[in-house]
Amino acid sequence: MEQTATKVSVTELEDFCHAALRKCGVEEAGARLSANVLVTTDAFGVFTHGTKLLRGYVRRLQAGGIRADAVPRVEREGPAWAILDGQSGLGMVTSVLAMNKAIEKAKTAGVGYAGARNSCHFGAAGYYALMAARADMIGLAMANDYPSMAVLGARKAVLGTNPFAYAVPAGREPPIFLDIASSTVAGGKVRIAQMHRETVPDTWMVDTNGVPTTNPFLYPHAAFLLPFAGHKGYGLAMMIEHLAGILTGTGAMYDLVNWVDHDPSLATHHGGAFLAFNVAAITSLDAFKDRVDQLIRDIHETPKADGVDRLYVPGEMEWDRHRRAVAQGIDLPEDVVASLRELAELLDIAAPWLGKG
Ligand SMILES: NC(=O)c1ccc[n+]([C@@H]2O[C@H](COP(=O)([O-])OP(=O)(O)OC[C@H]3O[C@@H](n4cnc5c(N)ncnc54)[C@H](O)[C@@H]3O)[C@@H](O)[C@H]2O)c1
DSSP: OOOOEEEEOHHHHHHHHHHHHHHTTOOHHHHHHHHHHHHHHHHTTOGGGSGGGHHHHHHHHHHTSSOTTOOOEEEEEETTEEEEEOTTOOHHHHHHHHHHHHHHHHHHHSEEEEEEEEEOOOSOSHHHHHHHHHTTEEEEEEEOOSOOBOOTTOSSOOBOOOOEEEEEOOSSSOOEEEEEOSBSSOHHHHHHHHHTTOOOOTTSEEETTSOEEOOGGGTTTTEEEOBTTTHHHHHHHHHHIIIIIITTTSOOGGGSOOTTTSOTTSOOOEEEEEEEEEHHHHSOHHHHHHHHHHHHHHHHTSOOOTTOOOOOOTTHHHHHHHHHHHHHOEEEEHHHHHHHHHHHHHHTOOBGGGTBO
16 A cells, blocks of 8 residues: 655644634634644654544534534533533544643543543554653543444444553653554555555455455445454454443444544544543652663563564654654655645645645
8 A cells, every 4th residue: 555655844734734723713722723733643654543534633623513612611520530511522632632631631630531522533652651651650541433344243334443552651762652543454454455455454344244254345334344353353342342331421433423434513422531641659760761771672582583673662753763763754645645736726725845835
């Protein structure tokens, strides 16, 4: 799936996303913050869930399914938990608020949980987990989504590809972080196969008979992603429905609205769950970070199989890409460029790097 790339600096790309959201009526701080979430995700090289999503968010902002004027609010809270209502605003804004609330709770209670209801699609989970790591806490972030994933033996989508991320602060090393869908791959990867008119591996999806298919064009109406590692990804996706959907009161599975394909004037009712563990409240922060660094070194120094020159810890590939992106700019793949170009035309935003003055 080779794609040609267009280079853009992190700042230019953030300014573009910020301008697009401002033109849709999103207030300054929310536009800036959402731009940062999406561009950071691109800088990590996760192009399926970065700025490419902005086109779809703008469609919903313009139709009212995402409310530009939403002011998310804390609905209920206890010493170590809170439930926020996103008021159908941007998922990134609600999710950042929720993770900040979890961190705030963990500062006093040691651990914090913040659930978000009436949110929208939040992009990549990793950004939010990393917020906790930056505050020297272990972070967990997850969200439910409209069903596009079958469970074992099913011939219909039952659960979302519910994403999950954790992040752990280290000392000299950047935080460890894992950011994954609970499906074999994120649905965005099937959409890229559609764009390139390529088949997908037969381990990714089943059709309406519950039989493996390699045809990406059947997705999402007649082919459904499979959970990763069978019952393990299935079980993880269920946990996320409970923590992000049912516990927050937003609903689960078909209670949600498909943010890509359904009427953009409808609120999507996504749920999110954000947890923070305050390391310093539980143990010595310095000793913890030293041990995480040691663990990373131990993994790096583990004997490698023939032909393998490097062992990675989760998140390490993303940090490598992030460093390059900040220093040299982001190489945006052509599908992302096409979607941003469409936005530049639609909202009349100057972007010389897209060839639009
Ligand atoms: N908002 C939503 O509804 C939604 C739904 C699904 C997925 N997503 C997002 O899609 C993105 C992609 O998900 P995915 O499941 O396709 O991810 P993926 O399968 O590409 O896995 C990426 C993760 O695996 C780690 N990793 C990869 N190779 C590794 C190796 N050799 N050693 C150690 N770690 C390694 C990476 O560091 C990263 O944390 C995520 O950002 C996820 O949050 C969002």
